[in-house]
Amino acid sequence: MxxxxxxxxxxxxxxxxxxxxxxxxxxxxxxxxxxxxxxxxxxxxxxxxxxxxxxxxxxxxxxxxxxxxxxxxxxxxxxxxxxxxxxxxxxxxxxxxxxxxxxxxxxxxxxxxxxxxxxxxxxxxxxxxxxxxxxxxxxxxxxxxxxxxxxxxxxxxxxxxxxxxxxxxxxxxxxxxxxxxxxxxxxxxxxxxxxxxxxxxxxxxxxxxxxxxxxxxxxxxxxDVDSLVDAVESAKPLQGKTIAIARDAAFAFLYPANLRCLQDLGAELIYFSPIANEAIPVQADALYLPGGYPELHAEALTRSQQWLDSVRRSHAAGLPIWAECGGMMVLTDALTDQNRQTWAMAGLLSGRVIMQQRLAALGGQEWSDSTKETTNTFALRGHTFHYSRFDTTLMPFSHASKQRDGAQGEALYQVGNTRASYFHAYFPSDPAMVARLFLAE
Structure with a gap:
């Protein structure tokens, strides 16, 4: 103690x-x-x-x-x-x-x-x-x-x-x-x-x-700090894995605790800038696209051909991708900004994101999931806060639930090994579930 x-x-x-x-x-x-x-x-x-x-x-x-x-x-x-x-x-x-x-x-x-x-x-x-x-x-x-x-x-x-x-x-x-x-x-x-x-x-x-x-x-x-080290962190399920993380003015919404959690799970972290037209590093075993302000940098992202080509190749190759909020927005077909201009995005998720004046969602949410192999239930906690909407015909594979009343919250979409949502996850709330996000199925 x-x-x-x-x-x-x-x-x-x-x-x-x-x-x-x-x-x-x-x-x-x-x-x-x-x-x-x-x-x-x-x-x-x-x-x-x-x-x-x-x-x-x-x-x-x-x-x-x-x-x-x-x-x-x-x-x-x-x-x-x-x-x-x-x-x-x-x-x-x-x-x-x-x-x-x-x-x-x-x-x-x-x-x-x-x-x-x-x-x-x-x-x-x-x-x-x-x-x-x-x-x-x-x-x-x-x-x-x-x-x-x-x-x-x-x-x-x-x-x-x-x-x-x-x-x-x-x-x-x-x-x-x-x-x-x-x-x-x-x-x-x-x-x-x-x-x-x-x-x-x-x-x-x-x-x-x-x-x-x-x-x-x-x-x-x-x-007792040592007692808080989860057994899954001790096992280091991401040992030997390199996770590429988009980090620049368009992708800046990162909890320091999330980065520390990934490192505790054994992952090596490397960073790159999509708005600087940097491709996903070739040594990456998984990709993390956090939230941020892609709507303010939509033109630069549209023109960043190396970045767009690399994320499409990575997706096609089955690289695990976790994209939240702004990260999800850039994986859609198009983004319409506050000035009503529409910009082509990566096209991995069919549909388009449209910025609006009024707040679309705000508050704590939790995403629960049970594994197919065991009866273990995983639950990631986090929040949502966005001014855009996602117009899509994709069917969600899951939904988060609202902290306030347990009502249905943000949709979670999956195409191949790419998972995306407006939900911002706080990784230390369930490291085991986080490890599964960055491992290929």
Missing amino acids: VSTSAKVVMVSAIASGQGKTTTTAALARKLVKLGKTVRIFKAGPDFIDPMILERACGSPVYSLDLWMVGHAASQAMLAEAAQSADVILIEGVMGLYDGNPSSADLARAFGVPVLAVLDASAMAQTVGALALGLRDFGPVNLAGVIANRVASEGHAKMVAEAMRDIPLLGSLMRQEQVLPERHLGLVLPQEVSDIDTILDRMADQLSLNMDAWSALPETSFDS
Whole structure:
């Protein structure tokens, strides 16, 4: 049994749009500049915010979630991080009490205090009322508040005076230059040329009450990390296999935990860029096409003939292919983007993908499957989040189910050894099922 401790806070808010990611990134970069070792986790399924937060702290950002990741695995990751980190920040999802499980549930499960980020741009003393409500509704251990988008030091002082017994841990001035967004969230950090300058500026503009911050207690974690190593990982069913992974601006939605899981299963990972017209490496035994923004790079993908030829050859040769969301989109006959332009894709899945203005699906989902040879049941957990629809005559071979009510979720399609879906899988939730995805039938 390993016991470790660190200063840990859950950074949450009353709702999305309050500035959780901006504040978490600014706080992390400020603490790093003060010489602290900082680790960040993201509550719930997310790909883009963790990339920004990784740039802010310098370490990969893993997901924590009582349903998708599980209590034991989440605790083990926190315990592992606490062995080397001075500070652990957990960015919450949506509002503090939104979702099931919520950020509040996660904080209470591990005894982590909450740091509330509240947008003070259109209020002053009322911030205190919001803070009291956030604390008492659950309740949660509210460590303090960071007032975001304050107009001046005087404005921050008015907020502080209204906080009663809740500390104002800091304030962040309104930003002239903010992190840009698009339809699925923030823009990828590699697309912002001055991302580190922006992060440094935000850190410098974050006024932190160091006395109040230093007074926050440490949180301890007990975890038997070795007991969490699954027997299937010990067996390493992907030993000797090389998995090619598309990774560029069009295919960027990768959980660090997924990559680590594949390596734990014995696989060697190699990366290539379809939008740079790179073919699938010839030594690949399997292909992983993650999600991303193919709709923003449809023209480049259409013109990438080497990439298109290589994926068609690989499919014809029976190479196992797992494609999720954006990865599935590029395997269809065509993709119609937000500007109503249609671009030819790889043509492995008959039908076309059409971008639309309204959200098509959002939420946690689980894909269960029983093997033909045994009575073992496998279940991959994950989520879905997309603005497109897939018009096809293909019949799904399976469906995921929705976390909320068990209703039918995303369709899963199979043509040969190619499997594809809008479903984003969290690989560590069932490594054995993941191994089967990357082995030829």
